[in-house]
Amino acid sequence: MVPLMSDRDTCVDLAIPPHSKKDSNAGSQPRKFNSDRLLKLMDENDVGALVATSVENVFYLTGIHSVALDMFPHSGNCYAVVSRDNILHPYFICSRCEVDQFLDADVQLSGAMAYGEFARVFDDPSLTDQEFRLKEVSGDDNFTNEPVEALATILRDIGAQHSRIAIDRGGFRQHQISSLAEHLPRAGIIEGAELLRATRKVKTPSEVDAISCSAWVAQMGIKAAISIARPGVTERDLVREFEIEVAKHGGRPRFTLIKIGRAAVAGQTKPTSIPLKRGDSIWFDVGGVVNGYWYDIARVFTIGDPPGKTLAYYNAMLAGEQRAIEEARPGMSGRELFELTVEAVRDAGVPHYTRHHVGHGIGVEVYDKVLIRPDSNELIEEGTVVNIETPYYEFGMGAVHVEDPFVVGRTENRLLTTLDRTIGII
Known part of the structure; x- marks a missing residue:
């Protein structure tokens, strides 16, 4: 699976509003709607x-x-x-x-x-x-x-x-x-x-570039937040560091959900002064807009080696996401992609895994067509960008969650992120 874009200069150039570009030589074509x-x-x-x-x-x-x-x-x-x-x-x-x-x-x-x-x-x-x-x-x-x-x-x-x-x-x-x-x-x-x-629902090549660029900015934000993560740092500190970095690259954070440890079970609550301690996990689910196109990415990191259950469950979520990225095809319904993703998570070690959806299209709206849910008969098409996700929330543990965009091709798909998708150990 080859990422569509990993070149920093190209992403930075794409993040600049078109009317502000000056003698760009990045080689990316102007944004074009379908x-x-x-x-x-x-x-x-x-x-x-x-x-x-x-x-x-x-x-x-x-x-x-x-x-x-x-x-x-x-x-x-x-x-x-x-x-x-x-x-x-x-x-x-x-x-x-x-x-x-x-x-x-x-x-x-x-x-x-x-x-x-x-x-x-x-x-x-x-x-x-x-x-x-x-x-x-x-x-x-x-x-x-x-x-x-x-x-x-x-x-x-x-x-x-x-x-x-x-x-x-x-x-x-x-x-x-x-x-x-x-x-x-x-x-x-x-x-x-x-x-x-x-x-x-079907993106042009320049739109795929724009989504990839937006995801790149979010990844820079995650890296910035993790760079300060150590015992004593709080959720508020991590949120601030993430959003400053995103703003540096022209992004507008819309939701920055970063929670520590078991608090991630209530992931939509506002950040607190809870301090990190060794053994804690850090859950990211971040969404925002760069030059009109959304990012929506999730990761988990731990301070020191992760607890065995956290690692096992995260790996099961990753197995589900990976199967979706590999097997999504034009003509497949949202329901079919949902079923094979959930089945992969269950087979990988979380047999009770239950979700109402495991992803959605993404573009100028965070939820573009199609929805990856059990009642969706809408068909995925070549050029659809699917934001696949496998979240799991459990009282007493918190959350494990991985989420990434990929573009569906005729015969193979392309992941639009470059940040390591395995659990991060700080």
Whole structure:
């Protein structure tokens, strides 16, 4: 199993937002969403235009991480619009305050449009190219008062007013659906979130690079935390060290679960001042985002030799993960991968092992399609990135857990991490 990426410079370069790169020679291609798959799905569903409204889906189509949607997830409005006739070049719609983010797009936009009030004073006639572009987009001649009005304007401009329009309703309220229908009475408005999720299920090579890079940043965080691990160090110390290292590489930690010893049975609780002592285990389950793509990795380390049960159970979890990495194939259902993973853990020495799932897709959301669970009939495809995990929690012991992303290939799979997956002994 050969890791997709282990070169530090390549990962560091990928972690830099595309608009900030300067003369990069890392050789990695720019991020590209799966436009061919999206176009095929739009054709199959007779969709003329698609509107992304969630922070993840706007990023997926444009490379823009919306400030508005991040700050105001329940009331913010920011959209990316693609048409079947021009799938590669979305339109970007946002408030005049945040519309400057169109400059961050990592694809060529067809255009950008603003709504609402915001003042940028034009006094100096000698503008840079970026300043001139922003003036053109955010000026008085290129905005509307309301977000739905701006969206309707763009949909008319691309000729979608008589088409089926798929809207990702993650960031679109019901009253806005009604308002858009009034603006475009001859359009057919349908749900679009599942269409985007189905598109994202299969990653492009550049997306696989991005997930690998995100995982690399998490691994640097784990190494940093372990570098200070010694008797007397606390959970809070370990969390702080991990998150500082991740931030150094442009990452945004979203959950940093690091627990000592038996406390890991309640792994989602906040870190404490419990000090490490010799013989203790340290459980990591860490998730976050680097340049729009998630990492979600788990490991266990011990201070000194691990107790026999901890080592035996961890090795059983690793056996389950390894079997999944080796045997997952295109056309296999989530249920089939679940069953062979759990069976491997049981055969390796934990016969009572029980789980509700042992993994999930990963990408711009931490849980992309598919789910690896006992009732999942959804099929894994070539290019699906599976985040496989085999956690085990027991009162009095804590937790043993290993978790890694791998990309499913036609004949073999590629692990996207390089950090040793055996139990770590400090």
